[in-house]
Amino acid sequence: MNPSLLSPSNEAVNSKKVALMRLDFFRTKARTTAAILLLVAPQMPAAEPSHGIAMYGDPALPPDFVSLPYANPNAPKGGKVVTGNVGSYDSLNPFALKGSSPWQLRFLTHESLMGRSWDEPFTLYGLLAESVETGPNREWVEFTLRPEAAFSDGTPVTVEDVIWSFETLGDEGNLRYRSFWGKVGTIEQTGPRSVRLTFNVQDRELALIAGLRPILKKAQWDGKTLSDAGPDDIPLGTAPYVVDDYTFGRDVTLRRNPDYWGKDLPLRTGTSNFDEIRIEFYGDNAVMKEAFKAQLLSYVREFNAENWATQYNFPAVERGDIVLSEIPHEKPSGISGFVMNTRRAPLDDWRVRDALIHAFNFEFINDALTGGRQPRITSYFSNSELAMQPGPAEGRVLELLEPFSDTLLPGTIEGYALPQSDGSQRNRANLRIAMQLLNDAGWDVKDGVLQNAEDTPLKLTVLLQQDGLIQQATAMMDIYSRALERLGIALEIQSIDRAQYTERESQFDFDLTFMRRALTLSPGNEQYSYWGIDSADTPGSRNLMGVKSSAAEAMIDTMLNATDRVEFIAATRALDRILTAGRYVIPIYQYSIGRIAHLKELKYRKDSLPIYGDGIGFLPEVWWYEES
Incomplete structure (x- = not known):
């Protein structure tokens, strides 16, 4: 599943031109083989209409559940909460391709057919829909709307609204909605309040992704399109909050709708407790x-x-007016660090990338910048059960990797671990290994400069965004550049504004840049856009390293079509090995816990925390305001 709602910052919005160049990241071959796959898929009994749906097995909560386990069903309503974003905004439409809107809007002002429980890897419960039903192999999914579901203006949500929303977001909405729509064969009304989507590929996750698509009001957009919407065309939603006041670039205030249609739903009990949520914007962190x-x-x-x-x-803090809360979680570390652009020589040579990883003295840098308090990311899914295991691949993981053994980089099957230094500034042992790797790749030092056989010096550029949230990246690169100098490598650090950065990143105009990919306990279709072959050379894609691995795609295929979690975990661990041993990213530290400093009046359930820890589904979703 796409983890965007876990991110604390707004995603970069690509240009309309880029969007039209690429409507679907999914591999073309999946389309051509879909019919065959559906024919040969093992037949399973058809599912009955249910109150929820899980990626594997059954939902943990029964049909008569009272509230989410981490919500307080007795939480008081009221109070005001003010949060801050770094940057600016020029739109209140989170679904259009153009403009930049506050990232929180699509979660707080709009709803989908189903809603998540953040205490389960990937399980949805009925929200706008009262029930969900799937085909024997999840080749189709059908939702039945609740009769009371309504937009904030009081008009009912209809099947026509649902079909229009899927079509419109899929054809002209933000890029995040495009790839899913390309996998929908048909969408049709099957009853007064029922709608069915039939898929043209075999992919068990699609039924859940369909349940998470936001639903808009068709009548609001008669005679105009999302892409042509003006600043005052704020999409009507069905969620507990509506836009009440705003000043572009400065702030936006959301008000809890007293007539919200779903306030008595079990999924909503103890949630959306604040009367007002205000988002203010700041130039830097x-x-x-x-x-x-x-x-x-x-x-x-x-x-x-x-x-x-x-x-x-x-x-x-000392007076107790501000409280410091630490929120543990069980989700993967994801990957944060400096990604290397393999579209450019010599970064297309894994030995050069390996050398650059050895030269990055993480232990010294971590001690200098964080006091050594934050552990390093050891793989893409580290800190979770999805992470690759130490040592050689075994069992089902080995079986999945063996057909691709001729194409896998050293360490994938045998076992790979990031290099460690002794913590001293010199990092002598790892620099010696780095130099040997560079020599093996055809690079030698001449007059203090690392050059290849054509006497071309090795010069690299790291591209950084001027953003307070990643301000330490520059400090890291300053230390790193001095280490590279000892190898004869020149590193230029370019720090540019957000607009320039977005354009250059979308065109892959960098050697190295900072990358953060938050990964969840239910990785799915978004993995194609992160590391898929079709996305590698597509401008604006999220495959920044340009990885093209048939082995990685085969693991994603297996993940998406696994019928039990055992197979899913094996495929994810195999993918983790392929990506980590690929030496595409110089990893830095992981965020192993959430750290929230907050006013003492803000409360949450400390006795029952979701396995996903902090995120917008936690704060502000299930917190409440209570005077001491």
Whole structure:
């Protein structure tokens, strides 16, 4: 599943031209073989209409559940919460391709047919839909709307609205909706309140993804399109919150709708407790943190363990007016670090990439910047049961990898681990290994400069965005550049504004750049856009490293079509090996816990935390305001 709702920052929005160049990241071969796959798929009994659906097995909560396990069904309603975003915005339409909207809007002001439980890897429960039904192999999914489901203006949600929303978002909506729509063969009304989607590929996750598509009101857009919408064309939603006031680029205020249609649903009990949510925008992270210290903001998330340990001892904390909460989780580390663009020589040579990883003295850098408090990412799915296991591949993981053994890089099957230094600044042992790898790849030092056989010096450019949330990236690269100098490599650090960065990133105009891919306990179709062959050379895609691996795609195929979690875990661990041993990214530290500093009046259930930990489904979703 796409983990975008776990991200604390807004995704970069690509140009309309880029969108038209690529409507679907999914592999073409899947389309041509879909009919055969559906014919040979093992037949299973058809599912009955249900209150929920899980990727594997049955939903954990029964049909008569009272509330989500991490929500407080007795939470009081009321109060105001103010949060901050770094940057700006020029749109209140989170579904259109053009413009940049506050990232929170598509979660707080709009709903989907089903809603998530963040205490399960990937399970949905009825929201706009009262029930869900699937075919024997999930080749189709059917939703039945609740009769009481309504938009914020009081008009009912109809099957016509649902069909129009799928079609419109799939054809002209934001890029995040395009690839799914390409896998829908038909969408049709099957009853007064029922709609069925039939898929043209074999992919068990599609039934769940369909349940998470937002539903808009068709009548609002008669005579106009999403792409032509003006600033005042705010899409009507069905969620508990509506846009109440705004000043473009500065702030937006959301008000809880007192007539919200679903306030008595079990999925909504104990959620959406604040009367008002205000989002304010700041030019950089430092200014936003100062506003929080002055209690102009209700909470901030801190991603640096060193800052958490040393910079949150100001008077409001000491008085108890601000509380520091740590939220553990069980989700994967994801991958954060400096991605290498394999479309460019010499980064297309794994030995050069391996050398650059050895030269990155993580232990020293981590100690200098975070006090050594944050553990390193060891693989894409580290910190979870989906992570590759130490040592050689075994069992089902080995069986999945063996057909591709001739194409896999060293360490994939035999076992791979990131290099470690002794923590000293010199990093002598790893630099010696790095130089040997470079020599093997045809690079030698001449007059202090690393050159190839054609006397071309090795020069690299790292592209960074001027963003307070990743301000430490520049400090890391400053230390790293001095290490590369010792190898005879020149590293240029380019720090540019967001608009320039978005354009250059979309065109893959960099050697290295900072990358963050948040991964979940239910990785799915988004993996094609992250590391799929078809997305590797598509401008604007999220496959920044340009990986083209038939082995990786085969593992994603297996993940999506696994009928039990055992097979799914094996395929994910195999994918983790392929990506990690591919040496595409220089990993940095993981965010093993969530750190939230907040006003003392903001409360949450401490006795029952979701396995996904912090995120918008946690704060502000299930928190509440309570005077001491």
